[in-house]
Amino acid sequence: LCQSYKLLNVADLELKDSQKNPQIILEELVMNIINQKISR
Known part of the structure; x- marks a missing residue:
């Protein structure tokens, strides 16, 4: 969680x-969490 x-x-x-598109950043964040x- 941390x-x-x-x-x-x-x-x-x-x-x-x-100036990145916020949508792209969100997608990257989701991918990071999934990965x-x-x-684990």
Whole structure:
């Protein structure tokens, strides 16, 4: 759970720092979470 919060914070920083499409950042975040669950 702690890791998910860290990922959310990172995504939030990316939203503020870059002009990336928020949808793309969300998709990357979801993929990261899914990959972590699979790798465990």
